[in-house]
Amino acid sequence: MIYSIFYKEWIKIRYFFLALVCLNGAICLKIWVDIRQQLQAEHAEMIWYQAIHIQSLFYSDIRYIPLLSGICLAVVQFVPEILQKRLRLSLHLPVDRECLLAIFLALGLGLYAVLALLDTAAIWAVSRYYFPVEIAVSSLTTFLPWHYAGFVGYLGMSLILLEPSWSRRVFVLLVFSGFISLLFSGSGYCRLNPALPWLMLLAPLFFLTVFQGGSRFQQGEVT
Amino acid sequence: MNPAIEVKHLCHQYGSQTIYRDLNFTVPTGTICGLLGKNGQGKTTLVNILMGFLKPSSGRCLVLGDDSFHLPPSTRARIGLLHEGHLAYEFLTIAQTERFFSGFYPGWEREIFFDLVNKMGLSHDHKICRMSCGQRSQVVLGVIMAQNPDLLILDDYSMGLDAGYRRLFLDVLKDFAALGNKTIFVTSHIVQDLEKLVDSMIFIDKGEIIQTELDSFMNSFHCYDFEDGGELSLAKDEVIRGFEQRGERISVFSFADKETVQSHLDSMGVHPKKMREKKMSLEDAFIGLMGKY
Structure with missing residues (x-):
């Protein structure tokens, strides 16, 4: 049963996932x-000055990519389900709704984790090659809120797509956008480190x- | 034996618009019941309520003995559901569709699925999204039949199907019903198809229903035809259940016998000459009872 749901989700996502990779x-x-x-x-001194004194992040190009990846995964996974309310096909299967959704989310977040690991490994490797270990380590903690934004972006977009009411969709969009913008606030290394454990709660x-x-999707609530 | 479907005091509203008011009916196990109604009368809404996809304003629906809004997985496994428009996962191929659904039903009958699907002569790698509506309906029918359900709920199975695919659908449904103890609850726009299939019917109109056996309805509902020179306007009442005028030709539909209708018309100042009973198909009777608009 679980295998069947994974199988269908993987077929739906696989080409888009490869594109995201x-x-x-x-x-x-x-x-x-x-x-x-x-x-x-x-000169190396100039690079050092930019990296340490100005705190210019050499990997800032990737800043919004985890968020984009998370949102894209949710869109690819849930848009085909909500078009013509096709999710009803899965909701009629002899499996609990919560279990079904948990498997959907497990696959989506699992694939997102693969992308996050790929990015983290690549940035770690580049940082370690050109900079001291302290900068490489700090890149991981600087990176963490961006990955978390991708995680929240995936869940937020999934919720927006499943939600049947437009007014609630707008509300969810505002709440999630506000939270995600918090994760991108500030600049430099490890800016959110003190607050991040609380935000992750x-x-x-x-x-x-x-x-x-x-x-609410199953119940067809529109109010 | 418990009825397959039992609806008690069902009410539903969309905003201020009332769809049903105190709807009550049962579909006995082992019967084929057709739900007929004009567009917008709430046929799909009723199917959605029966399958737990919509919460009714009040009332209760039992499907195979369970509350429709909280159907346990074990009960859903016994219900084959065809959604309006032959809903399917369009990104899957035929083989992938079979592989996906087979994982949920222990009694899955692979041969039944491929027997139906192979009639189209398509490769099993053919994607659903590249199929015609008729071809897609075959795949969906294959999925439902391979589940070997006890109850089939079909929401407008005939939508978009040509005569050939409709006939194929009906043949499969008849064979399914012949297995015994199988219940079918079906809605369709093609009324004449249901005439060959159903045992009983539920007419739904403006939130109210008439439930009747097919034979009993066809024997008791009459169309009386006569000519009248002028423009007539007859309101519906206990005797006159439908009225239609085309030029000088007038048809009156009623559950009453000819003499009763004749005297009722006389009392209304209408004096039909040469009134005769006209033979009706189910579609004629449906339009007579429900009206064209």
Whole structure:
């Protein structure tokens, strides 16, 4: 049963997921090429000055890519389900609605995690190659809110798509957009580190809201 | 034996618009019941309520003994559901569709699925999104039949189908019903198809229903035809259930016998000459009872 749901979801997502892998890979490649070219063109002291004193992030090109990836995964996964209310086909299957949605989300978030790991590994490798380990480590914690934004973006877009009422959709959009903009606030290294554990405590709440959207979709509530 | 479907005091509204007011009916196990009504009378809404996709304003629906709004997975496994428009996962191929659905039903009959689908002569790698409406309906029918359900709920199975696919659908449904103890609840716009299929019918109009056996309805509902020179306007009442005028030709539809209708018309100042009973198909009777508009 679980295998069947994974199977269908994978068929639906697979080409788009590969496209996202290519996009994330291409951005990482660009970051590597840029820093390599910069090191060849400028003095190392200048690069150091920019990286440490100005806190200019050499990997800032990837800043919004996790969010874009999360939103795209949710769109690819849930748009075919809500067109003509096709999700009713799955909701009629002999499986609990919560279990069904949990498997949907598990696959979506699992694939998102693959992209996040790919980006993290690539940035870590480039950082370690050209900079001291402290900068490489700080890149991971600087990166974390962006990954979290992708996670929240995936859940937010899933909820918006499942939600049958337009007024609630707008409300959800405002709440999630506000939260995500918080995750992108500030600049430099590890800006959100002190607040991040608290912000991450909200993750289960975001996860559970999608189940509420699924319930309202099934009930056809439009008020 | 418990009825397959039992609807008690069902009310539903969309905003201020009342769809049903105190709807009550049952569909006994092992019967084929057709739900007929004009567009916008709430046929699909009723199917959605029966399948738990819509919460009714009040009242209760039991499907195979369970509350329709909280159908457990074990009960859903016994219900084959055809959504309006032959809803299917269009990104799947025929083979992928079979593989996906087979994982949910322990009694899945693969041969039944492929027997139906192979009639189209398409490759099993053919995607659903590249199929015609008729071809897609075959795949959907294959999925439903391979589940070997106890109850079939078909929401407008005939939508978009040509005569050949409709006939194929009917043949499969008749064979399914012949297996015994199988219940079919069907809505369709093609009324004459249902005449060959159903045991009983539910007419739904303006939130109210008439439930009747097919034979009993066809024997008790009459069309009386006569000519009248002028423009007539007859209101519906206990005797006159429908009225139609085309030029000088007038048809009156009624559950009453000819003499009763004749005297009723006389009392209204209409004096039909040469009134005769006209033979009707189910479609004629449906239009007579429901009206054209």
